[in-house]
């Protein structure tokens with residue numbers, strides 16, 4: 001390909017020959033032609049050197065080693081060029097074969113370059129360049145335009161872009177190679193170049209068949225002889241433009257995205273610091289780019305929240321991997337939002353991850369909506385209680401948990417006894433109000449972990465996740481029944497709901513949801529047939545237990561009111577003197593029909609139902625009355641011990657009430673002793689210690705009952721401000737075998753008590769051997785049938801009057 005001139009090339013451009021001196025020699029080394037540079041450099045005319053041998057013109061530095069010109073191929077030789085006037089120019093000589101075909105050897109080009117200091121000037125070099133070849137090989141279009149706007153010279157790249165043949169191009173004014181809308185600008189730019197020397201612009205060349213190519217044109221003014229021209233190049237920037245357009249679109253998209261976009265940098269050890277955030281980021285988080293630039297996005301995380309997700313992100317980023325996580329972040333205003341976050345690594349051209357792009361999607365609303373839907377799908381619209389779906393789920397989970405952890409749970413079906421009547425009489429709105437009220441009462445009666453559901457209509461269901469003690473369960477269900485049956489006031493009218501409750505236990509009554517539901521349903525049906533407003537268990541045996549328990553509870557509260565309780569006093573004896581120094585008050589129930597009932601039967605019921613509070617108050621009052629009566633007959637130096645339940649101890653104003661009782665009977669506090677069992681103290685040791693400290697301040701004596709069974713640690717024991725410990729009677733044993741394990745424990749307890757400066761008393765002493773053992777080991781006091789059972793107040797008074805003593 002040759003650069004295309006409008007006329008002949010020689011006419012338009014004086015293409016200088018090469019600036020290097022080049023001889024062409026044949027295989028024998030005879031000169032066949034040369035260029036103008038040779039003539040210039042050596043000063044020979046054509047006639048002078050044609051057919052000369054190369055050796056006559058160049059004196060090689062190494063003539064001896066090379067005899068044939070072909071040996072110098074690709075070798076750099078040095079020598080001197082012998083000029084026409086005789087002077088010599090040091091030169092570097094390069095020989096290149098004119099044909100690469102070894103079978104057809106041609107001549108050789110011998111390039112002669114003057115050495116050091118003699119190289120031609122840059123301008124001289126340029127002058128001699130093979131411009132036509134260079135122009136054709138340029139990686140761009142080349143053109144020379146005259147003042148009329150027509151092409152004088154161009155390269156084939158321009159023909160390709162315009163889809164035209166060589167002869168067509170000069171027939172057009174160059175503005176016609178562009179879109180109409182660009183033509184004025186093109187003319188202006190060419191004129192600018194003519195006037196100011198140079199101009200540049202971007203424009204699309206439009207080919208004859210519509211091909212468009214975007215070029216960056218540079219125009220410069222020059223002159224060809226006297227003819228002013230503009231010449232220049234056009235660089236094809238189509239793909240760069242497309243890339244730029246694509247980038248702009250993407251940048252715009254990023255800018256306009258409703259999702260927050262964060263770009264962080266991790267190159268060169270950077271700690272994923274924020275480089276860019278888009279406007280949506282500002283909208284979602286409240287932070288501007290300036291506020292977050294240079295910070296790691298983790299500053300938005302909520303401490304101790306979604307820790308698993310945070311770890312996943314951390315791990316993926318450390319491994320330079322993509323990750324998606326849903327977690328909570330904090331906005332600038334402190335509000336927390338749900339973030340559906342996607343993070344992707346961005347690699348450099350070399351494949352190294354330098355950045356991460358994070359897309360934050362605020363899904364807070366969607367989350368709430370999802371939760372609402374979830375709630376609606378699982379809850380009853382009228383009452384907000386769990387619906388059948390959720391109930392079945394929870395029941396299954398509770399049955400599975402109970403089965404695998406060997407625990408017991410319960411399912412209770414409640415049916416309102418007269419709901420149809422309520423609806424018919426008071427209307428549906430009143431009916432709805434009753435249902436809502438009952439739902440609220442049920443919720444209040446149950447623990448957080450239990451489930452309260454409504455199956456529709458007037459059917460409610462309770463899943464009691466864990467309740468191993470059936471008596472407590474019976475109390476709970478009975479409380480629920482009472483609470484549901486309490487009057488509901490709707491629009492000023494009092495409505496009495498009443499409910500029948502059926503209870504089944506799992507896994508005892510069934511191991512599947514179906515079986516447990518059927519059992520509870522059957523129990524409820526039974527409750528309805530028994531005259532409504534009552535509770536029935538599926539198991540008959542349990543019904544009996546519960547029934548008796550409920551009977552006992554009902555009659556015990558009557559017993560307290562009717563004065564059916566009496567105190568017995570079991571004397572306590574000083575083991576060193578044999579003298580009766582005190583007594584333990586033990587309560588009995590004189591039932592009008594069943595006779596004396598032992599406290600072991602009714603105290604647990606009293607504890608569970610809360611009746612222990614009025615019962616305990618009565619016992620304290622009665623014991624103080626006895627102390628007062630004894631003092632009245634001159635028995636002053638005497639202590640009565642009363643058993644105290646932890647529930648009494650926990651009462652807020654217990655100490656004040658006790659102080660009132662003592663004052664009312666005129667009894668000094670130190671004559672009353674309160675016994676609390678070790679296991680009750682150890683249930684809540686800190687609380688117990690505080691309560692005991694307050695009692696101690698009041699001046700009463702304190703003692704730990706059943707000592708040795710409650711696993712109290714020595715440290716606790718030291719902190720309880722007690723005066724006395726009472727060895728549990730299970731440790732007394734027979735008292736005959738010195739190697740008996742019990743005796744070892746008893747000895748240890750006595751020693752321990754004495755080390756802590758506490759009195760030690762043994763209860764349940766029945767034999768002389770036990771007594772002897774206790775005496776031998778320095779126990780302080782004893783109590784037990786060996787000396788005396790509990791006595792009525794008269795009996796005790798009589799014993800004290802005659803100063804009955806334990807034989808020494």
Ligand SMILES: Nc1nc2c(ncn2[C@@H]2O[C@@H]3COP(=O)(O)O[C@H]4[C@@H](O)[C@H](n5cnc6c(=O)[nH]c(N)nc65)O[C@@H]4COP(=O)(O)O[C@H]3[C@H]2O)c(=O)[nH]1
Pocket residue numbers: 570585586587598599600603616619642643644645705706763764765766783784785786789790
């Ligand atoms: N085998 C045997 N037993 C003996 C002997 N000497 C006394 N006992 C019995 O051992 C129990 C000692 O009372 P506790 O350990 O405080 O155990 C008491 C105490 O925990 C509780 N209790 C009794 N009265 C009250 C009270 O007023 N309030 C409270 N909260 N609990 C009471 O009832 C439990 C049982 O009392 P009781 O049936 O009166 O039984 C009494 C007493 O009658 C003996 O030599 N051998």
